[in-house]
Every structure is written in structure tokens, then in C-alpha cells.
Amino acid sequence: MSKGRYESFNLATHVGDDLEDVTHNRSILEGMTAPLMFMNQVHGATVVVVEESVKHVLTADAMVTQEPGLALCVLVADCIPVLLWDDEASCVAVAHVGRKGLINGISGKTIAVMHELGASRIFAQFGPSICGKCYEVGEDVFEEVVTTYPQARGSRSKFDFTLDLPAALEFELVREGVEVYKSSVCTFESGSHFSYRRDGVTGRTAGVIWL
Numbered sequence: 001m002s003k004g005r006y007e008s009f010n011l012a013t014h015v016g017d018d019l020e021d022v023t024h025n026r027s028i029l030e031g032m033t034a035p036l037m038f039m040n041q042v043h044g045a046t047v048v049v050v051e052e053s054v055k056h057v058l059t060a061d062a063m064v065t066q067e068p069g070l071a072l073c074v075l076v077a078d079c080i081p082v083l084l085w086d087d088e089a090s091c092v093a094v095a096h097v098g099r100k101g102l103i104n105g106i107s108g109k110t111i112a113v114m115h116e117l118g119a120s121r122i123f124a125q126f127g128p129s130i131c132g133k134c135y136e137v138g139e140d141v142f143e144e145v146v147t148t149y150p151q152a153r154g155s156r157s158k159f160d161f162t163l164d165l166p167a168a169l170e171f172e173l174v175r176e177g178v179e180v181y182k183s184s185v186c187t188f189e190s191g192s193h194f195s196y197r198r199d200g201v202t203g204r205t206a207g208v209i210w211l
């Protein structure tokens with residue numbers, strides 16, 4: 001329903017879009033999934049275990065549940081929407097991973113919580129995010145990140161200093177025994193995805209997982 005810069009399936013209420021349109025979009029998504037659970041995402045390291053649908057929005061960057069019928073949502077426009085699951089433990093999770101999230105280890109913390117809940121064979125799907133050719137940073141930030149995460153060194157084909165966050169995150173998760181699947185779509189290059197880096201004021205898409 002969203003128009004203009006938010007056309008057409010913006011799911012975020014905090015980006016300046018018409019709230020009625022966002023509510024309508026969310027109801028369409030809810031009709032395809034289950035009651036939606038969103039987070040107030042702050043690039044932090046807080047993981048919340050969700051046991052029931054609550055009206056207030058939790059401030060966190062990852063959620064884990066074993067409850068059927070709760071659709072966990074992570075909002076993004078360039079960051080990596082990470083969906084995690086373990087079929088045997090009936091456990092699913094979402095995590096919001098950008099540069100800060102990579103550094104503060106939000107995905108590792110999420111996996112630790114899943115392990116506490118009995119998960120042993122965890123799979124991850126990364127949704128569309130900005131790629132290692134397009135995520136330009138300054139030299140100081142580049143050096144800071146690749147010193148700790150060498151796999152984050154992006155391609156120099158377009159810009160001098162770029163970060164490949166999906167590559168670095170994949171390395172971290174595989175090291176924790178997680179089987180990783182990555183989207184090949186770059187939000188910055190895609191004509192059908194929101195990109196904060198490309199457009200500034202824009203919408204958010206969502207990664208959604210539920211039992």
C-alpha cells in the first residue's frame with residue numbers, strides 16, 4: 001500500500017511512511033504467516049526469548065522462540081536479516097546484523113540462547129543485504145573491522161574500501177557449527193529492495209520466521 005519512497009511493501013513504522021499504509025502492509029504479511037512480532041532494533045546485543053505475543057515492541061536485535069504461531073520479524077534495508085532454525089528442537093530465531101552487530105556478536109549470542117533451549121543442529125538463512133562491492137566505508141572503519149574479521153574485506157571493484165558483512169558473518173556462524181545459506185541479492189543494486197545506503201529515506205523489508 002505504501003507510496004513514493006516507500007513503495008510498496010514497507011513494513012516499518014519509524015521511517016516516516018503513512019502509518020495506515022504500514023498497518024495495512026503488516027496485516028497482509030500477517031495473513032500469510034502468523035501474529036507478527038517486531039523489535040525496536042538498536043544495533044545492540046540484546047537477545048530476547050519470546051514466549052507469547054505481546055503488544056509492546058521489545059527493544060532488541062534478536063528474538064528466539066519455541067512457541068508455534070509467533071512470526072518473528074527483523075526489519076532491514078541493507079543490514080543482514082538472519083533467520084535461524086533447528087527443526088528437532090522446534091526453535092526459531094531472527095537477528096539483525098549490520099557492522100555493529102557483527103562486532104558485538106549478536107548472532108553468536110542468539111545461537112548460544114538457542115543451544116540453551118536444546119538446539120544442536122542450527123541452520124541459517126541470510127536474506128538480501130548490501131554486498132561486498134557496494135558497502136563503502138572509510139579507511140579507518142575498514143581497518144578496524146578487517147583486523148578482527150579478515151573475511152569482511154570487500155571487493156575493490158567499485159570503491160577503495162568496502163566491507164563484505166555476509167562473508168564475515170558466514171565465517172563466524174560456520175565456526176559455530178551452523179549451516180549457512182545466503183541470498184545472492186544485493187539490496188543496494190536491486191531495483192526491488194529498500195536500500196538505506198542508496199536512498200536514505202526509504203522503507204524496510206522484513207525477514208520472517210515462525211513455527
Ligand SMILES: [Zn+2]
Binds near residue numbers: 134186188
Ligand atoms: Zn552490491
